Amino acid sequence: MSTGQVLVVECPPWIAEQIDMTYGHLGRSGPLKEETAKKYSHGWGFAGEAPDGVEDFLEMLTLVLSIPNPEHVDLTIALDWYYQPDDEDELKRTTAGYWINTTKHASQPTWSNSMNSRRLMIKALVLFINTHPLYRNATAIITAPGHKADGQSFGEVLAREVAAKVGIPFVETTSPGPRAQQKESPQDLTDMFTVQGQLSGDVIVLDDVFHTGGSASGAAAAAKRAGADRVFALTVARTIRR
Structure with a gap:
């Protein structure tokens, strides 16, 4: 400069x-x-x-991952990779990957390491939203419904907690019923989700992991049908696609 x-x-x-x-x-x-x-x-x-x-x-921007946008999404960022190669070219979990592994996949979610990882993960997401000039001006936070369609997926609970901490309204998004997990059976989710309310301005789609971008794309499409002008996706980690 x-x-x-x-x-x-x-x-x-x-x-x-x-x-x-x-x-x-x-x-x-x-x-x-x-x-x-x-x-x-x-x-x-x-x-x-x-x-x-x-x-x-x-x-x-050098400390996070800016990702090419999936369809319907205007900006896509992950805090870090889930895995990264070490000096011996072995894949090791990043800090973000560790957070997810010890919370989403924890056998004992109430143990201290899991609870601490959850606090640190939420703190990092809140800090990012409050710092980024576009994300901090969002009018709502939504997320893609989990494959069980019960409103209680890890990503949905996480998004509600982050929204409460950052002071941006959380708006529920629903799907008509259970479906296969996106990472196991990629689907076109463009018309799968419905936002339960009207949106405006810029909206954040928040989730735990970015795999193929299908869930973010489906949620973004639903957000724009509900009135959002732009949609910014944010996840804790991005997986390495082989």
Whole structure:
């Protein structure tokens, strides 16, 4: 970034789209000069100084995963991978993966390690929402109904807790009945879910894990049918797809 007027970054297009969504109203993206394009992929020019907080925002983006958007979703972020290779190329759980493993898959959810993981996971989600300039202005939080369609899936309970902590209304989303788990039998969920109320503005679809993006896509489609302008997906972790 130059002294106040130009922001240049090297990033994939879906991250550039996120920067443009956040700061595009204050500046204008445009082609880079030949020499600059050798090091950077995208640039924005501002009439005055670059927006306050832009450096902190870009630093935050290096600490999370910005994911190419599934259909109907305008922005997709996971706090981290579920697994990552170690120095010996063995897959090891990340901190986010550990949180999910010791809460969602816990044999004893009331044990101290499980309860602590849940607190840390919720704290991280709340901090992210409160920090990101787009997510913190959301008008509602929803989630994709679990495959049992009983309203009590891990993702649904998590989303309610996070919504209460962050102070954004939680709006229920339902499905007509049980279905196969998405990770085992991917389905087109575009018309599967119904939001129980009217939405407006930007809405967060919150869940625990991003697998294929099908659940986020289905929930986002339901949100837009209910009146949402844009939908931002947020998950704790993203799985590695082979």
